[in-house]
Structures are given as C-alpha cells and as structure tokens.
Amino acid sequence: MTKKYINGPLSNAVQSSVQHYFKELDGEEATGIYDMVLQETERPLLQVTMQQAGGNQTRAARMLGINRNTLRKKLSRYELDK
Numbered sequence: 001m002t003k004k005y006i007n008g009p010l011s012n013a014v015q016s017s018v019q020h021y022f023k024e025l026d027g028e029e030a031t032g033i034y035d036m037v038l039q040e041t042e043r044p045l046l047q048v049t050m051q052q053a054g055g056n057q058t059r060a061a062r063m064l065g066i067n068r069n070t071l072r073k074k075l076s077r078y079e080l081d082k
Helices: 009-025 033-052 057-064 068-077
Strands: none
Touching: 009 033, 033 057, 033 068, 057 068
16 A cells, blocks of 8 residues: 655655755755755665665565666665665
C-alpha cells in the first residue's frame, strides 16, 4: 500500500527550507534552485533507501520505483556506490 503525503512532513520540511533559503539570500537573485533542491534531497533519499534495502540495489530500485540501472547511475553520481 502506498501512502501519498500532500502537505505532509516532507513537503513541509522542503517548503520551510526553501523559504529559509530565500530569507538568507536577503534580496539577492537566486539561480539553480530546482537542481539544488533535487541534489539536497536525492542523496539522503538514496542513502536511507539503500540502508533499508540492506544494500540490495534491485530491492532499493523497486522501493524507489525506478530502474536498477537508473539507481546505479544515481549512486555513482553521489559517490554512494563504494
């Protein structure tokens, strides 16, 4: 069974973090926010999922709903494949 969180803890945390980011910019123009947020969230998502899967990439890919080859590329990108 898949639970869908709309305005749940994760989205609230992202919203709060992005608001804080803009506040810290203090009027400076922001660039590359989308990629920054993806990188900041994707790495810990992969780490925790791999831990939950006991290091099994096939199981982790299934948990994430992505192809195992895609997972392998992402793990390599974040140097989590070592």
